[in-house]
Amino acid sequence: MAKITLKKIAETLGISVATVSKALKDYDDVSPETKAKVKSLAESLNYKPNFLAQSLRNQESKTIGLIIPEIVHHFFASIIAGVINAAKKKGYLVITLQSGESYDFEKKQIELLLDKNVDGILLSLADNTVDYMHLSNLIESGFPIVLYDKITKSIHCSKVVINDQKAAFNATQYLIDTGCKKIAHVRGPLKPQTTIDRFIGYKNALKENDIEFDTSIVFEAPHLSLEDGQKIAKEIYKNHKDVDAVFAFTDLTATGVMVGLKELNVKIPEEVSIMGFSNWLLTRITSPKLSTVNQPGFKMGKQAFKVLYKEIKDRKAKTKVEFKTVELPTKLVIRDSTR
Amino acid sequence: MAKITLKKIAETLGISVATVSKALKDYDDVSPETKAKVKSLAESLNYKPNFLAQSLRNQESKTIGLIIPEIVHHFFASIIAGVINAAKKKGYLVITLQSGESYDFEKKQIELLLDKNVDGILLSLADNTVDYMHLSNLIESGFPIVLYDKITKSIHCSKVVINDQKAAFNATQYLIDTGCKKIAHVRGPLKPQTTIDRFIGYKNALKENDIEFDTSIVFEAPHLSLEDGQKIAKEIYKNHKDVDAVFAFTDLTATGVMVGLKELNVKIPEEVSIMGFSNWLLTRITSPKLSTVNQPGFKMGKQAFKVLYKEIKDRKAKTKVEFKTVELPTKLVIRDSTR
DNA sequence: TAAGTTGTCGAAAACGTTTTAGATTTATTT
DNA sequence: AAATAAATCTAAAACGTTTTCGACAACTTA
Numbered sequence: 001m002a003k004i005t006l007k008k009i010a011e012t013l014g015i016s017v018a019t020v021s022k023a024l025k026d027y028d029d030v031s032p033e034t035k036a037k038v039k040s041l042a043e044s045l046n047y048k049p050n051f052l053a054q055s056l057r058n059q060e061s062k063t064i065g066l067i068i069p070e071i072v073h074h075f076f077a078s079i080i081a082g083v084i085n086a087a088k089k090k091g092y093l094v095i096t097l098q099s100g101e102s103y104d105f106e107k108k109q110i111e112l113l114l115d116k117n118v119d120g121i122l123l124s125l126a127d128n129t130v131d132y133m134h135l136s137n138l139i140e141s142g143f144p145i146v147l148y149d150k151i152t153k154s155i156h157c158s159k160v161v162i163n164d165q166k167a168a169f170n171a172t173q174y175l176i177d178t179g180c181k182k183i184a185h186v187r188g189p190l191k192p193q194t195t196i197d198r199f200i201g202y203k204n205a206l207k208e209n210d211i212e213f214d215t216s217i218v219f220e221a222p223h224l225s226l227e228d229g230q231k232i233a234k235e236i237y238k239n240h241k242d243v244d245a246v247f248a249f250t251d252l253t254a255t256g257v258m259v260g261l262k263e264l265n266v267k268i269p270e271e272v273s274i275m276g277f278s279n280w281l282l283t284r285i286t287s288p289k290l291s292t293v294n295q296p297g298f299k300m301g302k303q304a305f306k307v308l309y310k311e312i313k314d315r316k317a318k319t320k321v322e323f324k325t326v327e328l329p330t331k332l333v334i335r336d337s338t339r
Numbered sequence: 340m341a342k343i344t345l346k347k348i349a350e351t352l353g354i355s356v357a358t359v360s361k362a363l364k365d366y367d368d369v370s371p372e373t374k375a376k377v378k379s380l381a382e383s384l385n386y387k388p389n390f391l392a393q394s395l396r397n398q399e400s401k402t403i404g405l406i407i408p409e410i411v412h413h414f415f416a417s418i419i420a421g422v423i424n425a426a427k428k429k430g431y432l433v434i435t436l437q438s439g440e441s442y443d444f445e446k447k448q449i450e451l452l453l454d455k456n457v458d459g460i461l462l463s464l465a466d467n468t469v470d471y472m473h474l475s476n477l478i479e480s481g482f483p484i485v486l487y488d489k490i491t492k493s494i495h496c497s498k499v500v501i502n503d504q505k506a507a508f509n510a511t512q513y514l515i516d517t518g519c520k521k522i523a524h525v526r527g528p529l530k531p532q533t534t535i536d537r538f539i540g541y542k543n544a545l546k547e548n549d550i551e552f553d554t555s556i557v558f559e560a561p562h563l564s565l566e567d568g569q570k571i572a573k574e575i576y577k578n579h580k581d582v583d584a585v586f587a588f589t590d591l592t593a594t595g596v597m598v599g600l601k602e603l604n605v606k607i608p609e610e611v612s613i614m615g616f617s618n619w620l621l622t623r624i625t626s627p628k629l630s631t632v633n634q635p636g637f638k639m640g641k642q643a644f645k646v647l648y649k650e651i652k653d654r655k656a657k658t659k660v661e662f663k664t665v666e667l668p669t670k671l672v673i674r675d676s677t678r
Numbered sequence: 679t680a681a682g683t684t685g686t687c688g689a690a691a692a693c694g695t696t697t698t699a700g701a702t703t704t705a706t707t708t
Numbered sequence: 709a710a711a712t713a714a715a716t717c718t719a720a721a722a723c724g725t726t727t728t729c730g731a732c733a734a735c736t737t738a
Contacts, residue, residue, distance in 0.1 A: 005724060016688045021726060031686060051455050052395040053724035056693045061391065063434070063455075071420040072637075074411065080419075081410040084437055093434045093455055095402070098423055116390050116402075116432055226623060255624055262626075282621050284565065285594055287601075298411075344694060355718045360696060370716060392694035395723045 004047045065113030065121040066096045074280040075297045082301020101127045107134050120144035120308045127192050144311040148304040159325040160304040164194050167293045167330040168201025171275050176209050178339040180245035184217040188224050188249040221253045229256015237264045251276035273338040288336035343386045404452030404460040405435045413619040414636045421640020440466045446473050459483035459647045483650040487643040498664040499643040503533050506632045506669040507540025510614050515548050517678040519584035523556040527563050527588040560592045568595015576603045590615035612677040627675030
């Protein structure tokens with residue numbers, strides 16, 4: 001059961017290791033006869049090149065790193081699946097790490113991945129990442145990194161995102177089109193670009209329709225949890241009875257708002273329309289079923305890998321690497337929580 | 340920005356590579372002075388050993404493979420998180436692959452991981468895996484593998500599981516204790532051991548309480564989907580009006596049954612108690628909230644890595660590897676869908 | 679026949695580390 | 709002072725691959 005190596009093949013055939021290697025890779029300075037002999041023996045011994053040796057020699061590991069803020073999360077799990085799926089097709093394997101939305105972990109894990117000689121990194125920024133030196137240095141050195149979902153405009157590199165502004169605009173516009181006049185917004189933690197952009201989209205839609213923007217009906221859900229939503233529901237019921245729609249940053253919080261309002265006997269969607277964001281599994285389970293914006297996690301993962309792959313190839317071929325930003329389309333999924 | 344290597348350190352210090360290597364590892368045949376010089380230079384140059392070279396030389400990659408049936412799934416995502424978390428603590432990285440419940444993929448991906456020189460594999464069997472030769476050969480050769488969650492009794496190796504029989508027994512017993520007399524069971528696909536065990540637990544509880552087992556109220560949910568559950572709800576409503584409780588193989592299907600029955604104006608839990616299995620996020624969102632059995636995914640992932648780690652160490656130390664089966668405790672989570 | 683061409687091969691270096699076995703120097707013992 | 713022991717170092721092989729460069733033979737060409 002010992003491992004088959006080039007050396008073994010060379011010895012049994014009475015030729016050199018170099019020739020065996022070249023025969024297997026169809027170099028044209030080895031005769032057809034030798035090639036045939038080598039190939040058939042390699043096949044019958046089920047020879048598999050040693051990946052570590054290849055990596056060491058070729059300075060590439062055919063492995064990429066994927067840093068996820070939170071694995072146990074429908075959207076991010078979809079991303080993992082998408083990345084793995086796309087990577088497999090190109091012969092790449094994926095090492096997944098979780099930053100837990102912590103800047104320190106994020107930094108450490110990037111280092112870990114670099115130490116492991118990954119060929120590139122896919123990264124979604126932790127919410128509290130504010131200092132980008134660790135990234136910009138890396139990118140300047142030419143190391144392939146692509147940012148997905150939670151990005152920042154302050155870093156110059158390739159990115160894969162959805163258009164949060166547009167998506168939020170469309171969601172809000174839909175609420176307006178269906179007769180809602182007083183639309184509250186539940187936003188996430190302050191820093192991430194996604195929070196900001198969805199908020200801007202919401203505001204733009206109001207403006208476009210000459211609806212006055214009222215800062216007192218914009219709520220922050222610090223943990224984006226169900227409970228956050230429930231609390232906000234009570235607040236709305238108590239102090240903002242005229243609210244007839246809620247557009248939330250994410251499905252879970254939207255569900256919290258919905259559950260909270262239902263407990264207060266508010267009729268959904270007759271009295272208040274609820275719009276979520278992401279299209280998680282749970283949107284099909286709430287009652288009424290939650291209207292939402294589909295955020296294509298699997299596709300985003302696939303696309304992110306593709307962009308990274310191109311950069312890895314370009315860098316190897318010493319072609320100039322062009323940074324690009326890919327914007328994935330979202331779409332409204334209208335169910336029963338909106339009029 | 341060129342990589343710092345032992346060679347570079349050796350050259351600037353005017354000593355040999357061997358000494359540098361040994362100095363950094365505190366071998367006792369290098370003088371304290373040399374050690375100090377080497378260490379301080381290494382530190383100031385921020386020397387990081389090349390992982391590939393180390394792996395090649397030491398014949399260990401400090402990387403393990405994790406094969407998951409389905410990543411986008413609350414329970415399995417928790418497992419991934421648990422494994423990564425435990426692995427990190429021991430300096431191991433995790434390559435995740437998805438089998439998609441396909442036997443062929445499972446085989447291919449094991450090979451992929453072996454080609455990549457992973458030090459061990461964590462595996463949950465695909466539903467349609469029936470032939471275990473690819474595994475038993477590997478295990479016999481001494482390669483560390485541990486099976487988690489979806490296991491088989493036909494393979495002799497370490498395993499990390501919950502006690503499905505006991506968990507199902509307790510769930511059923513709870514239904515009986517709360518006055519249910521006619522308890523239906525929704526089982527999963529026929530093959531997996533988990534399906535069989537939960538079914539046995541259900542039957543045992545009936546027997547223990549002198550309740551007649553009625554095969555006509557055992558239903559199969561082939562895809563374990565929400566829709567499967569809804570269909571079964573209709574069937575129950577139509578032909579088995581005397582059913583006053585349903586114990587389902589998994590939360591999503593339980594939810595399907597619940598949604599289906601609610602649509603037929605059956606009162607939950609007054610007329611029918613519903614018990615799920617797994618304790619996914621969604622159980623807190625259904626209305627009424629779903630009672631279920633907590634299946635500790637994160638812990639299972641952690642534990643699975645620990646067992647694998649021990650095997651890797653033992654094997655390296657040439658200690659005899661003892662296979663063991665770790666059984667993780669489950670517990671009933673009673674919410675509002677049961678009386 | 680001398681020079682050039684072509685086809686086929688292998689030695690050796692390289693990737694960066696670890697470790698064995700031996701070499702060299704210094705210190706200790708008789 | 710010679711023999712032995714201890715302390716410190718290094719050469720070299722090893723892990724398994726890839727690729728450059730040159731060697732050699734056989735065949736063409738002038």
